[in-house]
Amino acid sequence: MPSSVGIVLVSHSPELASGLCVLLDQLGAAPGSVIAAAGTADGRIGTSYDAIVVAIEKADQGRGAIVLPDLGSSVLTARTVLDDHPRPGVRLVDAPFVEGAVAAAVIATTGADLDTVIAAAQEARHATKL
Amino acid sequence: MPPNSDSAEATVVLPAHLHARPAGTLAKTAARFESRIEIAHNGRTANPTGILAVMGLGATAGTTVTVRAHGADAEHAVTEISRLLASID
Numbered sequence: 001m002p003s004s005v006g007i008v009l010v011s012h013s014p015e016l017a018s019g020l021c022v023l024l025d026q027l028g029a030a031p032g033s034v035i036a037a038a039g040t041a042d043g044r045i046g047t048s049y050d051a052i053v054v055a056i057e058k059a060d061q062g063r064g065a066i067v068l069p070d071l072g073s074s075v076l077t078a079r080t081v082l083d084d085h086p087r088p089g090v091r092l093v094d095a096p097f098v099e100g101a102v103a104a105a106v107i108a109t110t111g112a113d114l115d116t117v118i119a120a121a122q123e124a125r126h127a128t129k130l
Numbered sequence: 131m132p133p134n135s136d137s138a139e140a141t142v143v144l145p146a147h148l149h150a151r152p153a154g155t156l157a158k159t160a161a162r163f164e165s166r167i168e169i170a171h172n173g174r175t176a177n178p179t180g181i182l183a184v185m186g187l188g189a190t191a192g193t194t195v196t197v198r199a200h201g202a203d204a205e206h207a208v209t210e211i212s213r214l215l216a217s218i219d
Contacts, residue, residue, distance in 0.1 A: 027154035027181070099182055106154050106181045110161035120180070127182035 004030045004108040005117040006059030009101060010052055010069040010078045014039035020101055029105040035059040047077040056081070056090055064089025064114035066104060066121060070097045091118055099124035137200045138208040142215040148189040150181070152218035157181045159214055165201025167211060178211065 007024075011017040017038035024034050037055035040046040052067070059065040067082065067090065069075040078092050091114070093100065100121035107120040146152070148171075160167050160178035168175045169184060171193065176183035189195050195215060199207040 023150075027150060028158060102150075103180065103182050106157045107161070107179065110158055110179070112161070123180070124182055127180070128186050130186075130188065 003061035003063050004033050004111060005063045005104075005114050006061055006065035007034045007101060007104055007108065008052065008055045008059045008065055008067045009034065009036045009038065009097075010047065010055075010067060010074040011036065011038040011097070012045050012047060012070060012072070012074060014043060016070065020098060023098075024101060024105040027102060027106055028109055030109055033059065033061070033108060034101075034105060047073050049077055049081055052078055052081045053085060056085070056087070060087065060090055064091070066091055066093045066114070066118055068093055068095060068097060068101055068104070068121065089114055093118050093121045095121035096124050099127060103127070136202065136204055137198070138204040139196060139198045140208050140212045141194050141196050142212050143194050144189055144191055144215060144218065146191045146218045148184060148187065148195070148215075148218065150185060152214070153181045153184040156184060156211065156214060159210060160207070163199070163201070163203050163207040163210075165199040165204045165207045167197070167199045167207050169211075170196040170198065
């Protein structure tokens with residue numbers, strides 16, 4: 001089976017990111033397509049430049065990947081990583097963390113291309129819950 | 131307007147809430163068809179490939195949803211999507 005577009009979840013909290021990974025798994029995300037880069041190297045709340053570099057490597061299986069930061073320094077660190085290591089198929093996406101990841105992961109399993117996955121994540125901002 | 135082979139419609143009474151997991155399955159199934167598909171509930175419509183929009187319909191167990199499709203495989207799409215909706219748990 002051809003690989004799907006990957007998703008990197010950049011979060012301050014390892015628990016937040018791993019919980020979201022479990023949810024995406026339940027929704028049928030392709031195995032290995034969602035990679036968390038969360039917390040500092042020693043497991044505290046924060047972000048790790050090196051963890052983001054490694055996660056992008058893993059998530060991009062040839063179809064590209066989106067990088068979804070939760071907030072604050074996740075955004076700044078992810079942006080720095082992509083500035084330092086630009087990859088044509090990897091994009092930092094401005095989207096709600098949970099909803100954007102859910103929308104992107106589901107559409108990615110259909111074999112959608114990078115632009116379609118990015119659009120799904122961005123459109124999550126406008127999805128109403130009630 | 132009379133029905134034609136390029137459009138199809140069916141209604142389904144949901145056996146369970148249209149929650150996250152079935153909405154995910156629905157999105158994946160809907161993406162296999164080339165027809166334009168919509169799910170209508172309580173006066174609102176959603177494209178079934180959008181899991182958030184489908185969850186946003188707030189369709190609960192025992193209520194009716196309408197599946198419509200327009201395109202070459204409309205009939206097949208409505209059959210498959212209706213079957214899926216009728217079997218969620």
